[in-house]
Amino acid sequence: MSVVEGAGRRPGAETTRAGSQTGAPGVDGSAQPGAIEHRGPPSSALPGESPFEWAAALYRSIVDTSPDAITVTTVEGKIILCNQQAATLHGLQGADEMIGRSAWDFVAAEDIDRASRDLLRIFSEGPIRNVEYSLLRSDGGRVPVELSASAITDRDGNPRALIGVVRDVSERRTVEEALRRSEEHFRHLIENAPDLITVIEPSGEVRYQSPSVRRTLGYTPDELVGTNIWRIIHPDDRRTVGDAIARGLLQTQSSESTMPHKLLVFQAQHKDGRWRYLEGSGKVITEEGCAYGLINSRDITDRMEAERALEASERRKAAILETALDAIITIDDESKILEFNPAAEAMFGRRADEAIGERLDDLIVPPSLRAKHRRGMQRYLTTGEGPVLGKRMEMTGRRADESEFPVELAIVPIEMGETTIFTGHVRDLTEHKRAEEEIQRAREELESRVEQRLGGGEAYGLTFRELTVLHLLSSGRADKEIAATLGIRPKTVNKHVQRILHKMGASSRTEVGVRAIRERIVG
Numbered sequence: 136m137s138v139v140e141g142a143g144r145r146p147g148a149e150t151t152r153a154g155s156q157t158g159a160p161g162v163d164g165s166a167q168p169g170a171i172e173h174r175g176p177p178s179s180a181l182p183g184e185s186p187f188e189w190a191a192a193l194y195r196s197i198v199d200t201s202p203d204a205i206t207v208t209t210v211e212g213k214i215i216l217c218n219q220q221a222a223t224l225h226g227l228q229g230a231d232e233m234i235g236r237s238a239w240d241f242v243a244a245e246d247i248d249r250a251s252r253d254l255l256r257i258f259s260e261g262p263i264r265n266v267e268y269s270l271l272r273s274d275g276g277r278v279p280v281e282l283s284a285s286a287i288t289d290r291d292g293n294p295r296a297l298i299g300v301v302r303d304v305s306e307r308r309t310v311e312e313a314l315r316r317s318e319e320h321f322r323h324l325i326e327n328a329p330d331l332i333t334v335i336e337p338s339g340e341v342r343y344q345s346p347s348v349r350r351t352l353g354y355t356p357d358e359l360v361g362t363n364i365w366r367i368i369h370p371d372d373r374r375t376v377g378d379a380i381a382r383g384l385l386q387t388q389s390s391e392s393t394m395p396h397k398l399l400v401f402q403a404q405h406k407d408g409r410w411r412y413l414e415g416s417g418k419v420i421t422e423e424g425c426a427y428g429l430i431n432s433r434d435i436t437d438r439m440e441a442e443r444a445l446e447a448s449e450r451r452k453a454a455i456l457e458t459a460l461d462a463i464i465t466i467d468d469e470s471k472i473l474e475f476n477p478a479a480e481a482m483f484g485r486r487a488d489e490a491i492g493e494r495l496d497d498l499i500v501p502p503s504l505r506a507k508h509r510r511g512m513q514r515y516l517t518t519g520e521g522p523v524l525g526k527r528m529e530m531t532g533r534r535a536d537e538s539e540f541p542v543e544l545a546i547v548p549i550e551m552g553e554t555t556i557f558t559g560h561v562r563d564l565t566e567h568k569r570a571e572e573e574i575q576r577a578r579e580e581l582e583s584r585v586e587q588r589l590g591g592g593e594a595y596g597l598t599f600r601e602l603t604v605l606h607l608l609s610s611g612r613a614d615k616e617i618a619a620t621l622g623i624r625p626k627t628v629n630k631h632v633q634r635i636l637h638k639m640g641a642s643s644r645t646e647v648g649v650r651a652i653r654e655r656i657v658g
Contacts, residue, residue: 198216198218199218199219201218201220201300202220203220203300203301203302204217204218204220204221204223204224204280204300204301204302204303205217205218205220205221205298205299205300205301206218206221206233206238206298206299206301207287207296207297207298207299208238208296208297208299209295209296209297210286210294210295210296210297211237212237212238212239213235213236213237213238214233214234214235214236214237214238215234215296216234217230217233217234218230221233221301224270224272224278224280224301224303225241225270225271225272225273225278226272226273226274226276227273238299240271241270241271242268242270242271243268243269243270243271243277245269246268246269249268250268253266253284254297257284257285257286257294257297258286258294261285262283262284262285262286263282263283263284263285264283265281265282265283266281266282266283266284267279267280267281267282267304268280268282270301278303278305279303279304279305279308280301280302280303280304281301281302281304282299282300282301282302283299283300284297284298284299284300285297285298329347329350329433330345330347330431330432330433331344331345331347331348331351331352331413331415331430331431331432331433331434332344332345332347332429332430332431333345333348333364333429333430333431333432334420334427334428334429334430335364335380335427335428335430336427336428337380337426337427337428338363339363339364339365339377339380340361340362340363340364341359341360341361341362341363341364342360342427343356343360344356344359344360351411351413351433351434352367352403352404352405352406352411353405353406353407354406358406365377367403367404368401368402368403368404369401369402369403369404369410371402372401372402375399375401376399376401379399379417380417380428398414398415398416399414399415399416399417400412400413400414400435400439401413401415403432411434411436412434412435412436412438412439413432413433413434413435414432414433414435415430415431415432415433416430416431416432417429417430417431456474456476456477457476457477459476459478460478460562461478461560461561461562462476462478462479462481462482462483462559462560462561462562462563463476463478463479463558463559463560463561464476464479464495464499464558464559464561465556465557465558465559466495466556466557466559467554467556467557468512468516468554468555468556468557469494470494470495470496470508470509470512471492471493471494471495472490472491472492472493472494472495472498473491473556474491474558475487475490475491479561482532482534482561482563483498483499483532483533483534483535484534484535484536485498485499485535495508496508496509498533499532499533499534500532500533501531501532501533501539504530504531515548515555516555526545527543527544527545528543528544528545529541529542529543529544529564530542530543530544532561532563540563540564540565541563541564541565541567541568542561542562542563542564543561543562543564544559544560544561544562545559545560546558546559547559574619574620574622577620578620578621578622581603581606581607581620582603595638595639595656596638597635597638597639597656600621600631601631601634601635601638602656603621604617604621604628604631604632604635605635605647605651605656605657606651606657607620607621608632608635608644608647608648608651609647609648609651609652609657611648614628614629614632632644632647635647639651
């Protein structure tokens with residue numbers, strides 16, 4: 136290829152009346168030996184102008200007004216004509232700086248061999264079009280171009296010169312490179328994103344699937360592309376997902392809105408048959424007049440299972456709080472009540488909505504114990520130690536009517552991140568205390584009766600405790616009842632019974648009881 140861009144006047148060239156430059160072979164108004172022949176004058180030549188003058192002027196105007204660089208060279212590559220755009224392309228001031236130079240001087244070294252082959256193609260096959268080269272600037276810089284070139288022949292068809300049209304594609308290359316980088320960056324994001332990105336046809340056919348589908352659903356992208364998305368959507372969710380896609384398509388057809396749809400939770404089937412929960416949003420994109428659904432989704436199965444476990448735990452917790460016999464009260468580190476179950480409402484005579492948010496010490500702790508409670512709370516928050524934590528202890532509670540009553544309290548601290556809450560289990564000991572008092576009175580009465588009958592018991596060598604057990608045994612009490620009354624263990628009661636049987640020579644508990652009553656040992 137010997138056609139390289141350039142433009143300008145050849146030194147000594149004459150200018151016609153129409154302003155045309157006569158630096159091209161056969162365009163000087165007279166026939167030159169071996170000049171290229173232009174056949175037939177144009178019928179549109181202006182009056183008073185020769186056909187040659189008209190042709191030269193027309194040619195010159197086309198060359199000078201072209202946005203592309205135009206160069207005419209000899210078959211050897213010597214530049215004989217070029218326009219200003221060619222000079223500008225190569226970083227030169229004017230076209231005359233290029234006239235007489237070899238076009239090969241402006242071809243980048245790596246493209247010389249290819250340009251030579253293209254030159255042979257022009258001679259053998261005809262014009263070449265939009266061939267990409269790198270050309271040189273005067274400062275050594277490179278310019279990416281597209282070249283179209285053809286041979287200028289004489290009437291016998293022999294090539295006498297070459298004409299080339301060169302277009303600077305630097306800006307296009309810059310845009311293309313930016314686009315390539317953008318697409319590469321986008322592709323990198325898509326291929327490495329943890330979320331699933333799916334593009335579907337309006338029919339549901341998968342047009343594109345991101346590689347993350349392998350990690351989430353076990354498929355390769357190729358296994359899903361071309362298939363219908365409905366085959367992996369759970370039957371219960373197909374209508375919901377389909378409606379969302381349909382709304383998106385209708386939205387695109389009726390407006391230019393690009394607002395994404397709200398998050399949608401649906402189930403998709405893993406390749407191994409399991410169902411996974413996905414959360415997705417989508418929008419409709421238009422490409423070449425066709426609408427497609429773009430769905431961005433992520434696997435939330437673990438989150439859903441955790442939420443369900445939490446819900447189940449909350450239900451169990453609520454059931455426990457509702458049915459617990461003990462009062463269950465939870466407070467924060469400022470002693471403000473967070474939970475107050477029904478048993479607590481009944482015990483302290485306050486509704487939960489009245490208690491929650493109030494300070495525990497102001498609400499249910501007697502005035503005489505409030506300072507002690509506050510000191511204990513402050514000590515725990517400061518040192519992490521509390522003498523009452525994790526233990527059961529008896530204290531005094533205060534009802535809404537300001538009456539005080541005995542309670543058994545166990546407090547457990549629960550770490551919640553950077554804060555601590557405290558849950559207390561409170562048991563009303565009023566009835567327990569009353570029962571203990573009754574048992575104590577019964578025990579004292581029994582012991583008094585035993586002392587009165589002690590003389591009768593000496594016949595069998597019974598001790599005071601054995602005689603006491605005999606009194607209760609004669610009334611038909613079981614070992615556990617006797618143990619509760621005397622405040623001893625059932626096994627200890629059984630040992631006493633065995634010794635009584637031995638001492639009285641009886642074979643059974645019934646015989647011992649009957650004899651004790653008949654012989655007035657008990658009364």
